[in-house]
Amino acid sequence: MNLTFYNDEATWLHRLDPRTKIGGVLLIFVICLCFNHPLFITVILTGVLAIFTTAKSIKVLWKLRFLLVLLFVFSVVLWPFFIKGKTILFQWHGLEVSSESLLYGFAMGLRLMTFVSAGLLLLATTKNEEITNGLIRLGIPYPVAFALATAIRLAPTFADAGTTIVQAQVSRGLDLDSKNIFGRFKRFAPLAIPIFISAMRYTNFLAMALESKGFQPDAPRTSYYEPQITGRDWLVLGFLTLTLAACLYMRLSLHWGIIISGRL
Amino acid sequence: MQHALLMWKNTRMIVLTAVCAAIYAATLIAFKTVVPIIPGVTEVRVAGVFPMTFGFLFGPAGAWGLAIGNVIGDIFGGTLSPVSIAGFIGNFLMGYLPYTLWSTLIPVSNGTYAWDAKSVRNWLTYIVIAFISGAAAAVVIGAFADAIGMVPYSIISKIITINNFIGSLIGILLLIAVFDVTKNQLRLFWPEVMDVSAANTGMKASLGAWLVAAGCILGVFGGFVPGLSWTVVSWLATCLVIGGSLLL
DSSP states (O other): OOOOOOOOOOOTTTTSOHHHHHHHHHHHHHHHTTOOOHHHHHHHHHHHHHHHHHTTOHHHHHHTHHHHHHHHHHHHHHGGGTSOOSSEEEEETTEEEEHHHHHHHHHHHHHHHHHHHHHHHHHHHSOHHHHHHHHHHTTOOHHHHHHHHHHHHHHHHHHHHHHHHHHHHHHTTOOOOOSOHHHHHHHHHHHHHHHHHHHHHHHHHHHHHHHHTTOOTTSOOOOSOOOOOOHHHHHHHHHHHHHHHHHHHHHHTSOOSOSSTTOO | OHHHHHGGGOHHHHHHHHHHHHHHHHHHHHHTTTSEEETTTEEOOGGGGSHHHHHHHHHHHHHHHHHHHHHHHHHHTTOOSTHHHHHHHHHHHHHHHHHHHTTTSTTTSOSOOOOOTTOHHHHHHHHHHHHHHHHHHHHHHHHHHHHTTSSOHHHHHHHHHHHHHHHHHHHHHHHHHHHHIIIIISOOOHHHHHTSOOOOOOHHHHHHHHHHHHHHHHHHHGGGSTTOOHHHHHHHHHHHHHHHHHHO
16 A cells, blocks of 8 residues: 655755645635636636646646546536526426536536645645644644654555455455445455454554653654745745635625535 | 543553554545545445444544544545545544443433443444434535535435444444453553543533434434425534534
Protein backbone atom coordinates (compact mmCIF):
# COMPACT_ATOMS: atom_id res chain seq x y z
CA MET A 1 0.00 0.00 0.00
CA ASN A 2 1.47 3.30 -1.11
CA LEU A 3 0.28 6.04 1.25
CA THR A 4 1.39 9.14 -0.61
CA PHE A 5 0.48 11.22 -3.63
CA TYR A 6 3.62 13.33 -3.21
CA ASN A 7 5.30 14.28 -6.48
CA ASP A 8 8.88 15.32 -5.82
CA GLU A 9 9.55 18.44 -7.89
CA ALA A 10 11.19 21.80 -7.20
CA THR A 11 8.40 24.23 -8.04
CA TRP A 12 7.14 27.41 -6.32
CA LEU A 13 4.20 25.46 -4.90
CA HIS A 14 6.41 22.76 -3.37
CA ARG A 15 8.45 25.46 -1.63
CA LEU A 16 5.46 27.12 0.06
CA ASP A 17 4.97 26.71 3.81
CA PRO A 18 2.59 23.78 4.54
CA ARG A 19 0.34 26.17 6.51
CA THR A 20 -0.07 28.29 3.37
CA LYS A 21 -1.00 25.25 1.31
CA ILE A 22 -3.52 23.96 3.89
CA GLY A 23 -5.04 27.46 4.24
CA GLY A 24 -5.00 27.89 0.46
CA VAL A 25 -6.89 24.66 -0.16
CA LEU A 26 -9.50 25.66 2.45
CA LEU A 27 -9.90 29.02 0.69
CA ILE A 28 -10.35 27.27 -2.68
CA PHE A 29 -13.03 25.06 -1.08
CA VAL A 30 -14.91 28.18 0.11
CA ILE A 31 -14.46 29.95 -3.26
CA CYS A 32 -16.07 26.88 -4.91
CA LEU A 33 -19.08 27.23 -2.64
CA CYS A 34 -19.75 30.81 -3.76
CA PHE A 35 -21.38 29.84 -7.06
CA ASN A 36 -23.71 27.17 -8.39
CA HIS A 37 -23.47 28.13 -12.06
CA PRO A 38 -21.37 25.72 -14.17
CA LEU A 39 -19.65 28.54 -16.06
CA PHE A 40 -18.29 30.15 -12.89
CA ILE A 41 -17.17 26.83 -11.42
CA THR A 42 -15.48 25.93 -14.72
CA VAL A 43 -13.36 29.07 -14.32
CA ILE A 44 -12.34 28.00 -10.79
CA LEU A 45 -11.57 24.44 -11.96
CA THR A 46 -9.47 25.83 -14.81
CA GLY A 47 -7.53 27.90 -12.27
CA VAL A 48 -6.85 24.80 -10.13
CA LEU A 49 -5.72 22.85 -13.21
CA ALA A 50 -3.42 25.72 -14.18
CA ILE A 51 -1.82 25.58 -10.71
CA PHE A 52 -1.42 21.79 -11.16
CA THR A 53 0.42 22.41 -14.41
CA THR A 54 2.80 24.94 -12.87
CA ALA A 55 3.42 22.47 -10.00
CA LYS A 56 4.35 19.81 -12.63
CA SER A 57 1.91 17.43 -10.93
CA ILE A 58 -0.76 16.87 -13.56
CA LYS A 59 0.24 13.17 -13.69
CA VAL A 60 -0.99 12.79 -10.09
CA LEU A 61 -4.39 14.08 -11.17
CA TRP A 62 -4.32 11.73 -14.18
CA LYS A 63 -4.07 8.76 -11.79
CA LEU A 64 -7.52 9.66 -10.42
CA ARG A 65 -9.16 10.42 -13.78
CA PHE A 66 -11.75 7.62 -13.45
CA LEU A 67 -12.83 8.83 -10.01
CA LEU A 68 -13.17 12.39 -11.31
CA VAL A 69 -15.25 11.29 -14.30
CA LEU A 70 -17.44 9.13 -12.04
CA LEU A 71 -18.00 12.05 -9.64
CA PHE A 72 -19.03 14.29 -12.53
CA VAL A 73 -21.33 11.79 -14.24
CA PHE A 74 -22.97 10.83 -10.95
CA SER A 75 -23.80 14.45 -10.09
CA VAL A 76 -25.12 15.24 -13.56
CA VAL A 77 -27.39 12.21 -13.49
CA LEU A 78 -28.59 12.48 -9.88
CA TRP A 79 -29.14 16.17 -9.02
CA PRO A 80 -31.67 17.06 -11.80
CA PHE A 81 -34.23 14.76 -10.15
CA PHE A 82 -33.90 16.43 -6.73
CA ILE A 83 -33.97 20.12 -7.66
CA LYS A 84 -37.02 22.00 -8.93
CA GLY A 85 -36.65 24.53 -11.75
CA LYS A 86 -38.99 26.71 -13.82
CA THR A 87 -38.16 25.52 -17.34
CA ILE A 88 -39.39 21.92 -17.46
CA LEU A 89 -37.59 19.76 -20.04
CA PHE A 90 -39.48 16.51 -19.41
CA GLN A 91 -41.87 14.92 -16.92
CA TRP A 92 -42.49 11.24 -16.28
CA HIS A 93 -44.52 9.67 -13.43
CA GLY A 94 -43.89 12.54 -11.02
CA LEU A 95 -40.22 12.87 -11.95
CA GLU A 96 -39.30 16.09 -13.68
CA VAL A 97 -36.12 17.56 -15.06
CA SER A 98 -35.74 21.26 -15.77
CA SER A 99 -32.98 23.11 -17.57
CA GLU A 100 -32.07 24.81 -14.24
CA SER A 101 -31.78 21.49 -12.41
CA LEU A 102 -29.69 20.05 -15.26
CA LEU A 103 -27.33 23.02 -15.12
CA TYR A 104 -27.18 22.70 -11.32
CA GLY A 105 -26.20 19.02 -11.76
CA PHE A 106 -23.41 20.07 -14.14
CA ALA A 107 -22.26 22.71 -11.66
CA MET A 108 -22.18 20.24 -8.77
CA GLY A 109 -20.24 17.73 -10.86
CA LEU A 110 -17.67 20.38 -11.67
CA ARG A 111 -17.59 21.49 -8.03
CA LEU A 112 -16.83 17.94 -6.84
CA MET A 113 -14.05 17.67 -9.40
CA THR A 114 -12.65 20.98 -8.15
CA PHE A 115 -12.81 19.84 -4.51
CA VAL A 116 -10.96 16.60 -5.22
CA SER A 117 -8.42 18.36 -7.47
CA ALA A 118 -7.70 21.04 -4.84
CA GLY A 119 -7.25 18.38 -2.14
CA LEU A 120 -4.94 16.46 -4.44
CA LEU A 121 -2.94 19.61 -5.16
CA LEU A 122 -2.06 19.80 -1.46
CA LEU A 123 -1.09 16.11 -1.33
CA ALA A 124 0.93 16.21 -4.57
CA THR A 125 3.09 19.10 -3.36
CA THR A 126 3.38 18.41 0.38
CA LYS A 127 5.05 15.49 2.16
CA ASN A 128 3.05 13.69 4.88
CA GLU A 129 5.38 14.95 7.62
CA GLU A 130 5.04 18.52 6.31
CA ILE A 131 1.24 18.25 6.52
CA THR A 132 1.52 17.04 10.14
CA ASN A 133 3.97 19.84 10.94
CA GLY A 134 1.64 22.37 9.33
CA LEU A 135 -1.31 21.11 11.36
CA ILE A 136 0.68 21.42 14.62
CA ARG A 137 1.67 24.97 13.70
CA LEU A 138 -1.96 25.76 12.91
CA GLY A 139 -2.88 24.84 16.49
CA ILE A 140 -3.77 21.13 16.36
CA PRO A 141 -2.65 19.67 19.75
CA TYR A 142 0.57 17.65 19.51
CA PRO A 143 -0.94 14.32 20.73
CA VAL A 144 -3.58 14.50 17.96
CA ALA A 145 -0.94 15.23 15.31
CA PHE A 146 1.22 12.43 16.76
CA ALA A 147 -1.70 9.99 16.47
CA LEU A 148 -2.30 11.11 12.87
CA ALA A 149 1.37 10.76 11.89
CA THR A 150 1.69 7.37 13.62
CA ALA A 151 -1.50 6.12 11.95
CA ILE A 152 -0.22 7.16 8.51
CA ARG A 153 3.02 5.27 9.21
CA LEU A 154 1.24 2.16 10.59
CA ALA A 155 -1.51 1.82 7.98
CA PRO A 156 0.74 0.22 5.30
CA THR A 157 2.17 -2.15 7.96
CA PHE A 158 -1.30 -3.35 8.92
CA ALA A 159 -2.37 -3.52 5.27
CA ASP A 160 0.62 -5.77 4.53
CA ALA A 161 -0.23 -7.94 7.55
CA GLY A 162 -3.81 -8.12 6.25
CA THR A 163 -2.65 -9.15 2.77
CA THR A 164 -0.48 -11.91 4.24
CA ILE A 165 -3.41 -13.22 6.32
CA VAL A 166 -5.79 -13.09 3.34
CA GLN A 167 -3.28 -14.91 1.09
CA ALA A 168 -2.74 -17.56 3.76
CA GLN A 169 -6.50 -18.17 4.00
CA VAL A 170 -6.99 -18.14 0.21
CA SER A 171 -4.24 -20.76 -0.12
CA ARG A 172 -6.28 -22.87 2.31
CA GLY A 173 -9.34 -22.60 0.05
CA LEU A 174 -11.15 -19.42 1.20
CA ASP A 175 -13.21 -18.01 -1.69
CA LEU A 176 -12.98 -14.21 -1.73
CA ASP A 177 -13.64 -13.83 -5.47
CA SER A 178 -17.33 -14.64 -5.31
CA LYS A 179 -19.45 -12.08 -7.14
CA ASN A 180 -21.82 -11.71 -4.20
CA ILE A 181 -20.89 -8.45 -2.40
CA PHE A 182 -22.52 -9.39 0.90
CA GLY A 183 -20.93 -12.83 0.82
CA ARG A 184 -17.51 -11.23 0.46
CA PHE A 185 -18.36 -8.75 3.21
CA LYS A 186 -19.36 -11.60 5.56
CA ARG A 187 -16.23 -13.62 4.77
CA PHE A 188 -14.05 -10.61 5.59
CA ALA A 189 -15.20 -10.45 9.24
CA PRO A 190 -13.33 -13.59 10.43
CA LEU A 191 -10.20 -12.30 8.64
CA ALA A 192 -10.43 -9.08 10.62
CA ILE A 193 -9.84 -10.99 13.88
CA PRO A 194 -6.14 -11.94 13.40
CA ILE A 195 -5.43 -8.49 11.90
CA PHE A 196 -7.04 -6.89 14.94
CA ILE A 197 -5.18 -9.05 17.48
CA SER A 198 -1.76 -8.53 15.87
CA ALA A 199 -2.38 -4.76 15.79
CA MET A 200 -3.35 -4.72 19.45
CA ARG A 201 -0.19 -6.58 20.47
CA TYR A 202 1.72 -3.87 18.61
CA THR A 203 -0.11 -1.24 20.72
CA ASN A 204 1.42 -2.53 23.93
CA PHE A 205 4.95 -2.67 22.45
CA LEU A 206 4.69 0.85 21.03
CA ALA A 207 3.24 2.32 24.24
CA MET A 208 6.04 0.73 26.31
CA ALA A 209 8.68 1.99 23.88
CA LEU A 210 7.27 5.53 24.09
CA GLU A 211 7.00 5.48 27.88
CA SER A 212 10.53 4.10 28.27
CA LYS A 213 11.79 7.09 26.24
CA GLY A 214 9.95 9.53 28.50
CA PHE A 215 7.14 10.41 26.08
CA GLN A 216 4.84 13.01 27.63
CA PRO A 217 1.84 14.13 25.58
CA ASP A 218 1.77 17.65 27.05
CA ALA A 219 5.50 18.41 27.04
CA PRO A 220 6.61 21.45 24.96
CA ARG A 221 8.50 20.47 21.79
CA THR A 222 10.90 21.80 19.23
CA SER A 223 10.99 20.49 15.70
CA TYR A 224 13.86 19.59 13.36
CA TYR A 225 11.80 20.85 10.42
CA GLU A 226 10.79 24.47 11.04
CA PRO A 227 9.41 26.13 7.92
CA GLN A 228 9.07 29.91 7.82
CA ILE A 229 6.27 31.93 6.25
CA THR A 230 7.88 34.16 3.60
CA GLY A 231 6.66 36.98 1.37
CA ARG A 232 5.67 34.44 -1.28
CA ASP A 233 3.33 32.73 1.22
CA TRP A 234 1.67 36.03 2.12
CA LEU A 235 1.28 36.79 -1.59
CA VAL A 236 -0.51 33.50 -2.25
CA LEU A 237 -2.75 33.84 0.81
CA GLY A 238 -3.48 37.49 -0.03
CA PHE A 239 -4.38 36.62 -3.63
CA LEU A 240 -6.72 33.81 -2.57
CA THR A 241 -8.34 35.97 0.13
CA LEU A 242 -8.96 38.77 -2.39
CA THR A 243 -10.38 36.23 -4.86
CA LEU A 244 -12.72 34.95 -2.16
CA ALA A 245 -13.81 38.52 -1.31
CA ALA A 246 -14.47 39.20 -5.00
CA CYS A 247 -16.47 35.98 -5.35
CA LEU A 248 -18.55 36.78 -2.25
CA TYR A 249 -19.24 40.26 -3.68
CA MET A 250 -20.30 38.77 -7.02
CA ARG A 251 -22.61 36.28 -5.33
CA LEU A 252 -24.11 38.44 -2.57
CA SER A 253 -24.25 41.90 -4.13
CA LEU A 254 -24.34 41.34 -7.88
CA HIS A 255 -26.21 37.97 -7.68
CA TRP A 256 -23.92 36.46 -10.29
CA GLY A 257 -23.21 32.77 -10.67
CA ILE A 258 -26.58 31.58 -9.34
CA ILE A 259 -28.67 28.93 -11.09
CA ILE A 260 -30.75 27.90 -8.07
CA SER A 261 -31.14 30.57 -5.42
CA GLY A 262 -31.20 29.53 -1.76
CA ARG A 263 -28.57 26.81 -2.30
CA LEU A 264 -24.81 27.03 -1.97
CA MET B 1 -17.43 14.01 26.49
CA GLN B 2 -15.09 14.42 29.47
CA HIS B 3 -13.28 11.11 28.81
CA ALA B 4 -12.87 11.98 25.13
CA LEU B 5 -10.80 15.02 26.13
CA LEU B 6 -8.99 13.49 29.11
CA MET B 7 -7.67 10.56 27.09
CA TRP B 8 -5.13 12.78 25.31
CA LYS B 9 -3.08 12.83 28.52
CA ASN B 10 -2.72 9.02 28.50
CA THR B 11 0.09 7.58 26.32
CA ARG B 12 -1.53 4.16 25.93
CA MET B 13 -4.81 5.73 24.79
CA ILE B 14 -2.94 7.92 22.27
CA VAL B 15 -1.22 4.85 20.84
CA LEU B 16 -4.57 3.01 20.75
CA THR B 17 -6.01 5.96 18.81
CA ALA B 18 -3.21 5.72 16.25
CA VAL B 19 -3.58 1.93 15.92
CA CYS B 20 -7.38 2.12 15.54
CA ALA B 21 -6.95 4.90 12.94
CA ALA B 22 -4.36 2.86 11.03
CA ILE B 23 -6.52 -0.30 10.91
CA TYR B 24 -9.60 1.67 9.86
CA ALA B 25 -7.71 3.72 7.26
CA ALA B 26 -5.95 0.68 5.79
CA THR B 27 -9.26 -1.16 5.39
CA LEU B 28 -11.02 1.91 3.98
CA ILE B 29 -8.31 2.53 1.39
CA ALA B 30 -7.98 -1.13 0.42
CA PHE B 31 -11.72 -1.41 -0.28
CA LYS B 32 -12.42 2.19 -1.37
CA THR B 33 -12.75 1.52 -5.07
CA VAL B 34 -13.88 -2.11 -4.91
CA VAL B 35 -17.64 -1.45 -4.75
CA PRO B 36 -18.44 2.29 -4.85
CA ILE B 37 -22.06 3.21 -4.09
CA ILE B 38 -21.78 6.96 -4.62
CA PRO B 39 -18.34 7.65 -6.11
CA GLY B 40 -16.27 9.92 -3.89
CA VAL B 41 -18.83 9.89 -1.09
CA THR B 42 -19.49 6.34 0.03
CA GLU B 43 -18.84 2.72 -0.92
CA VAL B 44 -19.59 -0.74 0.48
CA ARG B 45 -17.66 -0.22 3.70
CA VAL B 46 -15.97 -3.43 4.73
CA ALA B 47 -14.34 -1.27 7.44
CA GLY B 48 -17.85 -0.94 8.90
CA VAL B 49 -17.18 -4.06 11.00
CA PHE B 50 -14.82 -2.04 13.23
CA PRO B 51 -16.67 1.01 14.70
CA MET B 52 -18.84 -0.76 17.28
CA THR B 53 -15.94 -2.92 18.48
CA PHE B 54 -13.50 -0.01 18.62
CA GLY B 55 -16.06 2.19 20.38
CA PHE B 56 -17.02 -0.38 22.98
CA LEU B 57 -13.51 -1.75 23.71
CA PHE B 58 -11.40 1.37 23.38
CA GLY B 59 -13.97 4.10 24.17
CA PRO B 60 -12.64 7.56 23.33
CA ALA B 61 -9.50 6.14 21.67
CA GLY B 62 -11.74 4.17 19.32
CA ALA B 63 -13.85 7.26 18.59
CA TRP B 64 -10.86 9.50 17.77
CA GLY B 65 -9.22 6.62 15.90
CA LEU B 66 -12.24 6.23 13.62
CA ALA B 67 -12.38 10.00 13.00
CA ILE B 68 -8.67 10.24 12.16
CA GLY B 69 -8.74 6.98 10.18
CA ASN B 70 -11.58 8.28 8.03
CA VAL B 71 -9.65 11.47 7.25
CA ILE B 72 -6.60 9.39 6.28
CA GLY B 73 -8.90 7.22 4.14
CA ASP B 74 -10.22 10.33 2.40
CA ILE B 75 -6.75 11.79 1.91
CA PHE B 76 -5.14 8.70 0.43
CA GLY B 77 -8.27 7.46 -1.30
CA GLY B 78 -8.13 10.75 -3.23
CA THR B 79 -11.46 12.06 -1.96
CA LEU B 80 -10.38 14.88 0.37
CA SER B 81 -13.10 17.55 0.25
CA PRO B 82 -15.11 19.74 2.67
CA VAL B 83 -17.26 16.67 3.40
CA SER B 84 -14.18 15.18 5.08
CA ILE B 85 -14.88 17.57 7.98
CA ALA B 86 -18.38 16.12 8.37
CA GLY B 87 -16.85 12.67 7.87
CA PHE B 88 -14.54 13.36 10.81
CA ILE B 89 -17.48 14.27 13.06
CA GLY B 90 -19.69 11.46 11.77
CA ASN B 91 -17.05 8.77 12.22
CA PHE B 92 -16.17 10.15 15.66
CA LEU B 93 -19.83 9.67 16.61
CA MET B 94 -19.73 6.08 15.32
CA GLY B 95 -17.11 5.31 17.94
CA TYR B 96 -18.30 7.75 20.61
CA LEU B 97 -21.94 6.65 20.79
CA PRO B 98 -21.31 2.91 21.39
CA TYR B 99 -19.47 3.52 24.67
CA THR B 100 -21.54 6.49 25.84
CA LEU B 101 -24.96 5.00 25.03
CA TRP B 102 -24.15 1.54 26.41
CA SER B 103 -24.98 2.49 29.99
CA THR B 104 -27.20 5.54 29.40
CA LEU B 105 -29.85 4.40 26.91
CA ILE B 106 -32.12 3.14 29.67
CA PRO B 107 -34.35 1.01 29.51
CA VAL B 108 -32.75 -0.54 26.41
CA SER B 109 -29.50 -0.73 28.35
CA ASN B 110 -29.36 -2.16 31.88
CA GLY B 111 -27.14 0.71 33.06
CA THR B 112 -23.93 -1.30 33.35
CA TYR B 113 -20.90 -1.24 31.05
CA ALA B 114 -20.20 -4.88 30.25
CA TRP B 115 -20.39 -7.35 27.36
CA ASP B 116 -21.81 -10.81 27.87
CA ALA B 117 -22.40 -12.80 24.66
CA LYS B 118 -24.94 -15.00 26.49
CA SER B 119 -27.17 -12.07 27.48
CA VAL B 120 -30.05 -11.41 25.08
CA ARG B 121 -30.33 -7.89 26.48
CA ASN B 122 -26.70 -7.20 25.59
CA TRP B 123 -27.40 -8.28 22.01
CA LEU B 124 -30.47 -6.04 21.88
CA THR B 125 -28.47 -3.11 23.26
CA TYR B 126 -25.76 -3.76 20.67
CA ILE B 127 -28.26 -3.83 17.78
CA VAL B 128 -30.09 -0.66 18.90
CA ILE B 129 -26.82 1.24 19.45
CA ALA B 130 -25.45 -0.04 16.12
CA PHE B 131 -28.46 1.50 14.39
CA ILE B 132 -28.27 4.78 16.33
CA SER B 133 -24.53 5.29 15.84
CA GLY B 134 -24.75 4.44 12.13
CA ALA B 135 -27.72 6.77 11.66
CA ALA B 136 -26.07 9.58 13.67
CA ALA B 137 -23.07 9.52 11.33
CA ALA B 138 -25.40 9.41 8.33
CA VAL B 139 -27.42 12.41 9.54
CA VAL B 140 -24.37 14.63 10.15
CA ILE B 141 -22.55 13.64 6.95
CA GLY B 142 -25.75 13.76 4.89
CA ALA B 143 -26.78 17.24 6.06
CA PHE B 144 -23.35 18.63 5.20
CA ALA B 145 -23.03 16.76 1.88
CA ASP B 146 -26.45 18.06 0.80
CA ALA B 147 -25.67 21.64 1.85
CA ILE B 148 -22.54 21.85 -0.27
CA GLY B 149 -24.18 20.14 -3.25
CA MET B 150 -22.36 16.83 -3.09
CA VAL B 151 -25.33 14.48 -2.93
CA PRO B 152 -29.02 14.82 -1.87
CA TYR B 153 -29.65 14.16 1.84
CA SER B 154 -32.66 11.93 1.21
CA ILE B 155 -30.43 9.43 -0.60
CA ILE B 156 -27.13 9.62 1.25
CA SER B 157 -28.61 9.44 4.76
CA LYS B 158 -30.28 6.11 4.02
CA ILE B 159 -27.32 4.61 2.18
CA ILE B 160 -24.88 5.47 5.01
CA THR B 161 -27.31 4.27 7.70
CA ILE B 162 -27.87 0.89 6.02
CA ASN B 163 -24.18 0.53 5.14
CA ASN B 164 -23.05 1.26 8.70
CA PHE B 165 -25.77 -0.83 10.29
CA ILE B 166 -25.00 -3.94 8.21
CA GLY B 167 -21.28 -3.50 8.91
CA SER B 168 -21.92 -3.22 12.64
CA LEU B 169 -24.17 -6.29 12.66
CA ILE B 170 -21.41 -8.36 11.02
CA GLY B 171 -18.93 -6.68 13.39
CA ILE B 172 -20.57 -8.36 16.38
CA LEU B 173 -18.57 -11.49 15.39
CA LEU B 174 -15.40 -9.46 15.84
CA LEU B 175 -16.46 -8.17 19.26
CA ILE B 176 -17.34 -11.68 20.46
CA ALA B 177 -14.01 -13.02 19.21
CA VAL B 178 -11.72 -10.34 20.63
CA PHE B 179 -13.44 -9.09 23.79
CA ASP B 180 -11.82 -11.55 26.22
CA VAL B 181 -8.38 -11.35 24.62
CA THR B 182 -8.39 -7.55 24.63
CA LYS B 183 -9.72 -7.21 28.17
CA ASN B 184 -8.04 -10.06 30.03
CA GLN B 185 -4.85 -10.84 28.09
CA LEU B 186 -3.82 -7.55 26.46
CA ARG B 187 -5.43 -5.41 29.20
CA LEU B 188 -6.53 -2.75 26.72
CA PHE B 189 -10.18 -2.35 27.83
CA TRP B 190 -10.47 1.44 28.01
CA PRO B 191 -11.98 1.92 31.53
CA GLU B 192 -9.00 -0.05 32.89
CA VAL B 193 -6.43 1.76 30.74
CA MET B 194 -7.78 5.16 31.84
CA ASP B 195 -8.62 3.94 35.33
CA VAL B 196 -12.12 5.45 35.24
CA SER B 197 -15.68 4.21 35.56
CA ALA B 198 -17.28 3.78 32.14
CA ALA B 199 -20.87 3.60 33.37
CA ASN B 200 -22.58 6.99 33.31
CA THR B 201 -25.97 6.86 34.99
CA GLY B 202 -26.80 10.54 35.48
CA MET B 203 -30.09 12.10 34.29
CA LYS B 204 -28.23 14.48 31.97
CA ALA B 205 -26.55 11.57 30.19
CA SER B 206 -29.86 9.69 29.77
CA LEU B 207 -31.47 12.83 28.35
CA GLY B 208 -28.55 13.17 25.94
CA ALA B 209 -28.88 9.52 24.90
CA TRP B 210 -32.55 9.90 24.06
CA LEU B 211 -31.98 13.21 22.25
CA VAL B 212 -29.44 11.45 20.03
CA ALA B 213 -31.88 8.56 19.46
CA ALA B 214 -34.70 11.00 18.62
CA GLY B 215 -32.41 12.90 16.23
CA CYS B 216 -31.49 9.68 14.43
CA ILE B 217 -35.11 8.55 14.03
CA LEU B 218 -36.10 12.03 12.82
CA GLY B 219 -33.12 12.18 10.46
CA VAL B 220 -33.83 8.84 8.81
CA PHE B 221 -37.65 8.87 8.70
CA GLY B 222 -38.68 12.52 9.23
CA GLY B 223 -38.74 13.45 5.55
CA PHE B 224 -41.59 11.02 4.93
CA VAL B 225 -43.90 13.16 7.12
CA PRO B 226 -46.00 15.35 4.78
CA GLY B 227 -45.05 19.01 4.98
CA LEU B 228 -41.55 18.39 6.36
CA SER B 229 -38.74 18.99 3.89
CA TRP B 230 -35.62 16.83 3.99
CA THR B 231 -33.48 19.95 4.42
CA VAL B 232 -35.31 21.04 7.59
CA VAL B 233 -35.26 17.46 8.85
CA SER B 234 -31.52 17.08 8.21
CA TRP B 235 -30.48 20.17 10.18
CA LEU B 236 -32.96 19.62 13.01
CA ALA B 237 -31.75 16.02 13.36
CA THR B 238 -28.10 17.14 13.22
CA CYS B 239 -28.71 19.64 16.05
CA LEU B 240 -30.40 16.94 18.16
CA VAL B 241 -27.58 14.44 17.54
CA ILE B 242 -24.77 16.88 18.29
CA GLY B 243 -26.58 18.52 21.24
CA GLY B 244 -27.41 15.12 22.74
CA SER B 245 -23.83 13.88 22.22
CA LEU B 246 -22.46 16.86 24.14
CA LEU B 247 -24.64 15.91 27.12
CA LEU B 248 -23.32 12.33 27.19
